[in-house]
Amino acid sequence: MKGKKSRSSGGRFSEVDKKDECINPVSKTQEILKLRLSRNHIPSEIFGRQEEKRHLKDLIRRTGLFGESNSVLIIGPRGNGKSALVQKVLVELGEEEDIHTNLLQVHLNGLLQTDDKIALKEITRQLQLENTVGDRVFGSFAETLQFLLEALKSGNQSSKPILFILDEFDLFAQHRNQTLLYNLFDVAQSAQAPICVVGITCRLDVLELLEKRVKSRFSHRQIYLFSNMTFEDYVMLFKELLKLEDDFPDRRFQSDWNKSIEELSEAQSVVDMLKRQFSFSQDVCALKQLLFLPVCNLNEMDVPRLKPAMFVESMKISTSDSKSAMLHGVSILELCLIIAMKHLTDIFEGEPFNFEMVYNEYRKFAQRHSSMQVFHKAVVLKAFEHLVALELVKPVEGGSTKIQKEYRLMSLLLHNTQIMDALQKYPQCPTDVRNWATLSIS
Amino acid sequence: MKARIHILYADQLTWGLSTVFRQAVDIRYQPLYIIDMDSASSEDFETIIDEILEEIPCRQKQISTLVSLFGKRAHCTPGAIFLYGHASTGKSLVVNTLMDKLKLPFVILNCVECYSQRFLYEHILNSLHQTDLFAVNESVSRIKCENMNDFIRLFKQVLSQKGLDKETVYIIMDKAERMRDMESNILPAFLRLQELSSSNVCVILLSEIVWEKFRWGTGFAEPYVLHFPEYKKDELLQILSKGCPTDFPESCYVMYLNLVLSVFHHVCRDLREIQHLVNLNFMKFAEPIRNGEATSKDSKKLWKNIEPHLKKALPTVYLREVSSSQWQRYQAENAGDTEQENTSQNLQGLSHRCHVDLPYYTKYLLIAAYLASYNPAKTDKRFFAKHTGKKTKKISQTAKFRWEASNHVLGPKAFPLDRLMAIFYSIVEGKVAPTANIFMQITSLVSLHMLTLDPRDDQIITPKYKCLVSLDLIKSVARTVNFDVVRYLYDFV
Ligand SMILES: Nc1ncnc2c1ncn2[C@@H]1O[C@H](COP(=O)(O)OP(=O)(O)OP(=O)(O)O)[C@@H](O)[C@H]1O
Ligand SMILES: Nc1ncnc2c1ncn2[C@@H]1O[C@H](COP(=O)(O)OP(=O)(O)OP(=O)(O)O)[C@@H](O)[C@H]1O
Ligand SMILES: [Mg+2]
Numbered sequence: 001m002k003g004k005k006s007r008s009s010g011g012r013f014s015e016v017d018k019k020d021e022c023i024n025p026v027s028k029t030q031e032i033l034k035l036r037l038s039r040n041h042i043p044s045e046i047f048g049r050q051e052e053k054r055h056l057k058d059l060i061r062r063t064g065l066f067g068e069s070n071s072v073l074i075i076g077p078r079g080n081g082k083s084a085l086v087q088k089v090l091v092e093l094g095e096e097e098d099i100h101t102n103l104l105q106v107h108l109n110g111l112l113q114t115d116d117k118i119a120l121k122e123i124t125r126q127l128q129l130e131n132t133v134g135d136r137v138f139g140s141f142a143e144t145l146q147f148l149l150e151a152l153k154s155g156n157q158s159s160k161p162i163l164f165i166l167d168e169f170d171l172f173a174q175h176r177n178q179t180l181l182y183n184l185f186d187v188a189q190s191a192q193a194p195i196c197v198v199g200i201t202c203r204l205d206v207l208e209l210l211e212k213r214v215k216s217r218f219s220h221r222q223i224y225l226f227s228n229m230t231f232e233d234y235v236m237l238f239k240e241l242l243k244l245e246d247d248f249p250d251r252r253f254q255s256d257w258n259k260s261i262e263e264l265s266e267a268q269s270v271v272d273m274l275k276r277q278f279s280f281s282q283d284v285c286a287l288k289q290l291l292f293l294p295v296c297n298l299n300e301m302d303v304p305r306l307k308p309a310m311f312v313e314s315m316k317i318s319t320s321d322s323k324s325a326m327l328h329g330v331s332i333l334e335l336c337l338i339i340a341m342k343h344l345t346d347i348f349e350g351e352p353f354n355f356e357m358v359y360n361e362y363r364k365f366a367q368r369h370s371s372m373q374v375f376h377k378a379v380v381l382k383a384f385e386h387l388v389a390l391e392l393v394k395p396v397e398g399g400s401t402k403i404q405k406e407y408r409l410m411s412l413l414l415h416n417t418q419i420m421d422a423l424q425k426y427p428q429c430p431t432d433v434r435n436w437a438t439l440s441i442s
Numbered sequence: 443m444k445a446r447i448h449i450l451y452a453d454q455l456t457w458g459l460s461t462v463f464r465q466a467v468d469i470r471y472q473p474l475y476i477i478d479m480d481s482a483s484s485e486d487f488e489t490i491i492d493e494i495l496e497e498i499p500c501r502q503k504q505i506s507t508l509v510s511l512f513g514k515r516a517h518c519t520p521g522a523i524f525l526y527g528h529a530s531t532g533k534s535l536v537v538n539t540l541m542d543k544l545k546l547p548f549v550i551l552n553c554v555e556c557y558s559q560r561f562l563y564e565h566i567l568n569s570l571h572q573t574d575l576f577a578v579n580e581s582v583s584r585i586k587c588e589n590m591n592d593f594i595r596l597f598k599q600v601l602s603q604k605g606l607d608k609e610t611v612y613i614i615m616d617k618a619e620r621m622r623d624m625e626s627n628i629l630p631a632f633l634r635l636q637e638l639s640s641s642n643v644c645v646i647l648l649s650e651i652v653w654e655k656f657r658w659g660t661g662f663a664e665p666y667v668l669h670f671p672e673y674k675k676d677e678l679l680q681i682l683s684k685g686c687p688t689d690f691p692e693s694c695y696v697m698y699l700n701l702v703l704s705v706f707h708h709v710c711r712d713l714r715e716i717q718h719l720v721n722l723n724f725m726k727f728a729e730p731i732r733n734g735e736a737t738s739k740d741s742k743k744l745w746k747n748i749e750p751h752l753k754k755a756l757p758t759v760y761l762r763e764v765s766s767s768q769w770q771r772y773q774a775e776n777a778g779d780t781e782q783e784n785t786s787q788n789l790q791g792l793s794h795r796c797h798v799d800l801p802y803y804t805k806y807l808l809i810a811a812y813l814a815s816y817n818p819a820k821t822d823k824r825f826f827a828k829h830t831g832k833k834t835k836k837i838s839q840t841a842k843f844r845w846e847a848s849n850h851v852l853g854p855k856a857f858p859l860d861r862l863m864a865i866f867y868s869i870v871e872g873k874v875a876p877t878a879n880i881f882m883q884i885t886s887l888v889s890l891h892m893l894t895l896d897p898r899d900d901q902i903i904t905p906k907y908k909c910l911v912s913l914d915l916i917k918s919v920a921r922t923v924n925f926d927v928v929r930y931l932y933d934f935v
């Protein structure tokens with residue numbers, strides 16, 4: 001706190017005065033990078049996806065320009081740029097005049113439109129046909145969709161092409177009878193109206209989810225986005241994410257900053273960190289998250305540049321084991337119970353146990369050691385229930401509910417290594433307890 | 443067609459009306475434009491942060507991490523932040539204080555209260571819109587929202603209406619573990635709220651449960667996870683000592699805190715719980731000092747005075763066997779009274795639970811049911827036949843091994859009705875006719891949840907029961923009819 005005070009009274013004023021209105025390049029950089037690291041941001045280039053991008057762009061363009069109907073699924077693991085790819089393609093196509101004016105877009109997301117009725121309403125809204133539909137009553141889903149498509153035909157021309165984007169596509173397959181999917185694919189296949197259906201999903205088995213009649217109408221065109229990055233690519237991406245682009249107002253600062261990023265990417269600790277994260281997952285989103293805190297910690301006064309230590313710290317936060325962290329905070333009594341449960345799990349080879357057994361183990365231990373206080377059963381039960389509330393212990397599925405809680409079967413959701421690790425770091429752990437834990441099955 | 447337009451029109455009317463309302467109603471978010479973090483000098487900002495650090499000791503690291511994640515008002519934040527840690531580690535306190543002091547636009551909600559998706563959406567929208575929940579024409583001015591799809595649309599609408607789309611809006615969801623019980627799309631959608639609504643919003647989830655347990659189903663985006671570690675003993679002391687009464691010597695209060703912790707710290711690390719115990723027992727501790735019997739330096743005397751008292755609080759107040767007001771009354775009654783014996787009546791504590799009033803024969807029925815549940819059927823002959831051999835010696839030797847697998851560890855077993863009746867007739871005093879009355883009693887025991895019908899077996903031809911009462915209770919019931927139940931229990935002979 002003291003340091004902060006002195007810093008704020010230090011050279012600040014003079015600097016603020018000097019720059020007066022001009023925005024500090026560091027905070028400007030911070031703003032740009034934060035925006036870039038957030039999920040909403042559409043990157044200026046999707047790294048290593050040129051081929052896929054061209055393919056998708058081509059498909060959509062054919063619908064937009066020639067009224068061709070298409071359907072395609074984009075499949076890949078989470079945080080791997082599926083949505084970003086589609087967004088990027090749309091932005092680029094939006095710059096082409098005739099597609100921009102011609103192509104209508106409908107964006108759906110499986111998390112939002114949880115059933116087909118909502119989806120249909122949303123489609124109507126996005127096509128701005130609410131007033132046309134009015135309070136007309138339709139017999140079936142297909143009829144409604146047909147009406148919507150008809151309504152888009154202006155005069156006697158053919159109707160405008162529509163692009164349907166279904167994010168979290170697998171969730172739509174859970175809707176009753178897959179009505180929406182069936183109808184969309186049916187329209188696309190029979191070319192009743194020019195539409196392009198783009199599904200985005202992270203499930204590799206997505207085709208298995210489709211009913212036969214739906215599947216047979218799908219074009220079976222799929223774009224796979226697997227991460228095929230090498231470590232060099234990964235480091236490259238790391239640099240791309242942090243470097244400033246040429247349109248930055250302060251050119252001197254920009255080249256200076258970019259040089260510091262180059263240096264950063266060569267620092268041993270950063271390379272180690274990246275290696276570790278890379279072997280862990282190649283998820284771009286995870287990398288972005290890792291970089292977020294260091295960028296947040298930038299500060300025009302004390303921390304004008306990113307430092308390797310900040311990344312190491314951020315890595316430490318993101319990889320810490322949360323269950324062990326929770327274990328450090330339980331009371332001694334609760335810790336004893338966990339050890340008792342560990343022994344029971346060892347003895348019975350993973351079979352579930354109940355509170356009475358745990359209490360028995362605990363009592364035997366506490367009576368053997370004079371340093372331990374033996375608590376009343378009700379007090380112990382409260383501690384046990386706290387562990388259940390923390391979901392470190394869980395009732396066995398399918399156990400009868402009509403049974404006293406002392407006898408309900410439970411299983412321990414902690415691994416031995418987690419318990420041992422927690423014991424190591426537990427503040428002021430009594431030696432008796434520690435010895436008891438290391439005691440092997442006798 | 444007409445109806446549709448009418449509805450649209452009503453919608454607009456609603457919005458217009460509520461804008462009028464807003465000006466009349468509390469203007470909670472107004473000051474937000476006064477302290478603008480960008481334009482206000484960072485001097486101000488730092489004094490605010492220092493104030494917060496002063497107010498919430500022992501949470502520097504968490505606070506500074508959060509502050510830097512929030513950054514300037516207009517900056518992007520992570521889409522979701524997940525804060526976890528044990529109860530009363532200051533999660534809610536830190537987040538609320540930060541929001542209040544930094545004057546950020548936020549909505550706070552508790553997922554226990556907003557237990558259905560409709561409440562959840564409407565709470566967020568209406569608080570953002572500052573609709574007065576108790577306005578006269580509430581039916582007109584409240585925003586209604588039923589599903590996630592509408593929520594996202596209305597959310598964007600409200601943000602732009604309120605001019606909040608220029609800065610980060612925070613949605614704080616306390617007790618977030620409850621969101622797992624709602625529809626499966628809600629939690630993932632909130633984690634992606636930033637992406638889905640393409641606005642600058644940050645969802646903060648607070649929970650006692652680790653993040654791994656939230657991840658099931660599909661659609662998840664990983665939040666930024668931050669741990670609130672538990673308070674160490676000295677940190678507890680530091681926080682608690684802020685509650686020292688002004689007219690009391692601080693060093694003595696710290697000693698008192700140490701005493702309380704020495705009794706309770708083994709069992710409980712929950713700051714709130716300890717604080718409660720500290721406050722409840724302080725009068726008793728200070729009594730000798732107030733009376734002039736001891737000075738604040740007589741640590742030994744004070745310890746002697748308070749220790750048995752605290753020990754008693756453990757199985758009573760801590761377990762909520764007595765309410766705090768009962769405990770206070772008990773303390774008041776015993777002021778100056780050194781004997782402890784006569785207090786057992788008005789402070790029943792644990793024994794209180796073991797008291798039930800039942801008709802005479804019902805008590806025997808209950809005992810018989812208990813015996814049938816916990817004794818193996820093959821031992822019935824030994825216990826209840828009139829002529830038994832002298833086998834008891836031999837049993838006690840093997841008792842130790844048996845304990846491991848006894849029914850008192852594994853739980854009660856189901857028994858058929860005729861076995862219950864056989865035991866009942868052999869233990870009950872005098873002759874009892876097997877009338878319908880007796881069987882009625884079994885039904886009433888079932889409805890009292892002392893017995894239960896075992897659902898697995900055929901309930902009409904051979905109904906099977908289980909006894910659900912504890913050993914303590916059966917002992918106290920048996921005592922009232924002068925029956926030594928322990929002698930008949932296989933696990934204890
Ligand atoms: N190859 C890449 N180059 C640059 N940025 C990328 C790349 N891949 C992903 N990103 C970035 O990572 C973030 C996450 O990507 P996106 O939202 O597209 O993931 P997703 O595959 O849709 O994940 P989910 O299945 O969880 O929806 C985006 O902000 C995107 O800009
Ligand atoms: N660092 C602290 N300084 C002062 N008081 C604190 C501190 N931490 C917690 N408290 C006190 O403890 C009480 C509980 O804290 P808080 O409500 O923040 O806990 P929580 O972590 O949200 O717990 P829960 O998980 O039960 O909601 C607060 O009312 C506050 O008075
Ligand atoms: Mg996506």
Ligand SMILES: [Mg+2]
Nearest residue numbers: 533534616648
């Ligand atoms: Mg809380």
